[in-house]
Amino acid sequence: MKTIEVLAVASEIYPLIKTGGLADVAGALPGALAEHGVAVRTLIPGYPAVTAAVKGARTVRAYEHLFGGPARLRSATASGLRLFILDAPHLYARPGSPYADEGGKDWRDNPQRFAALARVGADIGLGGATGYRPDIVHAHDWQAGLTAAYLHYDGGPRPGTVMSVHNLAFQGQFDAALLDDLGLPPQSFTPDGVEYYGGIGFLKAGLRLSDRLTTVSPSYAAEICTADGGMGLEGLLRGRADRLTGILNGVDTAVWNPAADPLIAAPYEAENLAGRTADRADLQHRFRLEPDPDATVFGVVSRLSWQKGLDLLLEALPALIAEGGQLALLGAGDDGLQRGFADAARAHPGRIGCIIGYDEATAHRIQAGADALLVPSRFEPCGLTQLCALRYGAVPVVARVGGLADTVIDASPMALAAGVATGVQFAPVNGPMLESAIRRTARLRRDRAIWKQVQANGMATDVSWRAPARRYAELYRAVIAERGG
Ligand code: ADP
Ligand code: GLC
Numbered sequence: 267m268k269t270i271e272v273l274a275v276a277s278e279i280y281p282l283i284k285t286g287g288l289a290d291v292a293g294a295l296p297g298a299l300a301e302h303g304v305a306v307r308t309l310i311p312g313y314p315a316v317t318a319a320v321k322g323a324r325t326v327r328a329y330e331h332l333f334g335g336p337a338r339l340r341s342a343t344a345s346g347l348r349l350f351i352l353d354a355p356h357l358y359a360r361p362g363s364p365y366a367d368e369g370g371k372d373w374r375d376n377p378q379r380f381a382a383l384a385r386v387g388a389d390i391g392l393g394g395a396t397g398y399r400p401d402i403v404h405a406h407d408w409q410a411g412l413t414a415a416y417l418h419y420d421g422g423p424r425p426g427t428v429m430s431v432h433n434l435a436f437q438g439q440f441d442a443a444l445l446d447d448l449g450l451p452p453q454s455f456t457p458d459g460v461e462y463y464g465g466i467g468f469l470k471a472g473l474r475l476s477d478r479l480t481t482v483s484p485s486y487a488a489e490i491c492t493a494d495g496g497m498g499l500e501g502l503l504r505g506r507a508d509r510l511t512g513i514l515n516g517v518d519t520a521v522w523n524p525a526a527d528p529l530i531a532a533p534y535e536a537e538n539l540a541g542r543t544a545d546r547a548d549l550q551h552r553f554r555l556e557p558d559p560d561a562t563v564f565g566v567v568s569r570l571s572w573q574k575g576l577d578l579l580l581e582a583l584p585a586l587i588a589e590g591g592q593l594a595l596l597g598a599g600d601d602g603l604q605r606g607f608a609d610a611a612r613a614h615p616g617r618i619g620c621i622i623g624y625d626e627a628t629a630h631r632i633q634a635g636a637d638a639l640l641v642p643s644r645f646e647p648c649g650l651t652q653l654c655a656l657r658y659g660a661v662p663v664v665a666r667v668g669g670l671a672d673t674v675i676d677a678s679p680m681a682l683a684a685g686v687a688t689g690v691q692f693a694p695v696n697g698p699m700l701e702s703a704i705r706r707t708a709r710l711r712r713d714r715a716i717w718k719q720v721q722a723n724g725m726a727t728d729v730s731w732r733a734p735a736r737r738y739a740e741l742y743r744a745v746i747a748e749r750g751g
Contacts, residue, residue, distance in 0.1 A: 304739050530548075
């Protein structure tokens with residue numbers, strides 16, 4: 267079979283730069299696709315963290331003027347990833363996150379910063395990096411959304427295009443007055459082009475103009491076609507539902523492997539969880555929780571935002587404590603939530619511990635040491651932490667939405683009788699239902715035999731990229747076949 271060349275365009279990639287699951291996906295999918303005859307190169311912005319980590323990059327194209335300054339397109343391999351790095355200091359060489367300054371305020375020139383990424387993605391797609399011409403350009407999220415628009419309006423032969431939605435809540439919507447600045451022709455400003463509610467929609471443009479659309483779970487693919495989940499894009503998505511596929515994410519099973527995880531206190535395997543007992547004690551110690559073997563230790567690893575429903579957890583904390591539970595929370599984000607959990611930890615020493623911040627090692631320790639992992643999201647395109655939890659034997663307790671609904675089998679009486687349960691689900695997503703899920707989990711854990719079975723089922727679940735990568739490879743082949751390739 268002929269190797270398919272795919273140019274991925276993404277604003278984050280693990281381990282070089284990460285704010286969320288998008289980076290994990292962009293970092294792990296290329297390796298998994300290699301086994302299916304797909305060779306991926308990824309175009310990313312040259313943020314300071316990226317240029318500092320990547321050595322020996324080679325310039326493959328120079329731009330005298332790219333959205334306000336000179337830029338170089340560089341090619342390099344780093345952490346096993348084949349990369350194109352857009353080195354444009356006027357756009358990316360600044361402190362803060364990829365999207366916002368140190369005070370959390372979005373960069374004013376985000377439209378130009380990510381239009382530049384898309385413009386260069388389109389250029390590479392058209393053969394602009396000498397010696398390389400991809401069969402498919404695969405854009406991830408709004409930051410890469412204009413790639414398909416530039417390819418479309420440039421005219422002429424172009425590669426196939428795929429647009430993936432990781433989170434519809436972030437749409438990249440900007441002022442219509444920028445049209446010319448962004449190098450988009452006047453005729454692109456129509457509902458069939460980049461126009462979106464009177465402005466320019468980056469994600470909208472990608473969803474309108476790409477050959478195929480994907481999102482990261484089958485349930486989320488259905489949800490985004492409804493008024494509740496579509497966030498304004500449901501009409502467009504319903505109209506293109508035959509082009510839209512939900513493909514679940516996986517996790518990098520080399521990075522997330524309890525049998526050989528250098529970040530945890532004691533490794534363990536599904537057949538022998540002795541190490542896990544040590545990891546649980548280590549977690550209690552690090553979060554200053556009482557060394558109580560009977561408490562159900564609930565873990566959280568999350569961005570602290572409305573999406574993740576952690577305000578509901580704040581409401582449910584009295585019930586969690588009344589049930590003899592403990593909480594180990596790692597998260598960063600909204601000020602109000604950060605304060606809420608810090609206050610709760612002060613009010614309930616020994617029962618509630620929280621670490622506010624972003625820390626990979628602590629994330630691994632929570633997965634290895636918590637009895638259960640809470641993910642009470644209001645919506646969740648896929649979610650990766652519940653997949654890690656399955657693999658680490660932390661029983662996931664999740665809202666029945668999006669990818670959470672698709673990846674956890676609720677411990678209902680029937681599923682328990684059939685011996686297939688892997689976690690606990692609750693719906694609708696509100697405080698009282700979360701409380702009852704917490705109670706149900708604590709009760710479940712008191713029955714050691716059942717708990718062991720649920721844990722073992724979770725650990726036996728395939729959360730790797732193997733199956734999803736096959737689906738992406740099939741999708742790429744379908745696009746190529748459709749376009750007569
Ligand atoms: P999202 O992308 O919406 O934030 P996902 O569950 O898809 O949610 O991915 C989140 C990723 O970020 C996971 O790899 C998770 O372990 C990691 N993560 C989230 N918050 C933190 C944190 N505070 N510290 C370390 N890792 C975190
Ligand atoms: C987004 C979603 C999350 C998903 C991740 C990777 O950040 O919020 O559910 O797992 O992207 O696809």
